[in-house]
Amino acid sequence: MTERKLIRINIDVNLCVGSGMCVSSYPDKFALKPDGHAQHIATTLDEAACQEAEELCPVSAISLIYEIETP
């Protein structure tokens, strides 16, 4: 059996429009930078929160990167 482990969250600055959907849903995990783009600010990766932010983003600027683990 394989398991996926979330290792990184990417926000594409060419796509991000600063709609703030991620920030208003998880203000402790995302913030808007002075240039208007979103940024992940939490020190740890909360998978459920990251997945929701990815789903809510109106321009699909957020992508999650997983590592496949084979135990």
Place this chain on the structure above:
Amino acid sequence: MNLAAVDVNDDLLNNEIVQNPSPYYSMLREQHPCFWNERWRGWVLSRYDDVYFAMHSPKFLADRITPWYENRLNAEERERYKATYEALHSFVVFTDPPDHTRLRRIFGRAFTPKAVMTMKTITEEMVHWHLDKWESGKTVDLNADLAYPLPANVISTIIGARREDLGRLQNWAEAITTLLLAGVGDDKRLDRAQSAFIEFKAYLKVLYGERVNNPQNDMMSWLMEVQRNDPLLTEDDVLHSCIILLNAGHETTQTLICNTLTTLLELPDELEFLRKNPQSMKTAIEEGLRYNGPLKGTIRLAGEDIQMHDKLMRKGDRVLLLMGAANRDPAKFQEPERFIPTRDPNPHLSFSHGIHFCLGAPLARMEAEMVFNELLRRFPKMKVKNTIRWEPRILGRSIAAPIQIELG
């Protein structure tokens, strides 16, 4: 007083400017980036960086409805137009945080790219329903026969309206849109919009009631699901949000279809390229949005005194953000006056930016892509038959009806 400013034409409805705004925009960007327009009684921003800044800055407020309601109407008028104010005041486009944050949450799940995929079936069926009536060799009115009814029917069906009611929804949307685009100054327009708000809301209330115990796979049910899980949201919030959806998804998409298609029909090489490469339609639509987007500008109010380019915008002043000018700023776009269907990236501001970024953008993009690819496939040799004349509007950029297309 700045003497040069005296020479600037401040008539935003001047025919020369309306027909070809580019030279005027370029003059504003270069010489008067923060211009006080005496006739319009407000500031005009035209450079990309400034418009972008204003869209992202909390110093620029989106609520221009409350000052109108509280300061421009007397007590009796306020009572009379209460229903209109309540509806407009809960439109996300006219609210600022924290109200905006609360209201915007309703739509969180409504327009995710995934949800839009489920709207694809409705759109596909509607596109075929409209285009199946068209035949090669005939002349059609792009606006009346497709661009006007299609987006209205798509969004009405997505909300949950029955097909036999689509005509009524179009009438309500038209009355409200006229008020928003033509201004709130006229009593007749206000009365018409007010009746539309009241009737439309009563209609939506019935749909709401039907779905309390019997959710459907439609927008009304999705919004109700969000409301059930969020104690800060009310039934009224859901109903008003459906009203804004119909209005926002209606006229703007109509204009996007007309403006982009007529632009493309004047560029035979680009059109042929797109017919052979339908996968490039996505970037071509973005270029259409940049080049002749449905809105030339949007309005904000200065929330405090703001200094820009040696000018002082006072708290409460109106500010016109000219996306049309920003989208052709050579500081941001190479060859801004050329329509390049493969331009990528294309950071145009036609859907706005920041917290007011158009929540229906994924739907508009999908509708336009489907319509254009289907049109090019069915009628590769279509032609515009009449001269394109742009409507005199301050905010909207739309073509005067009819737009006759000979199908080939």
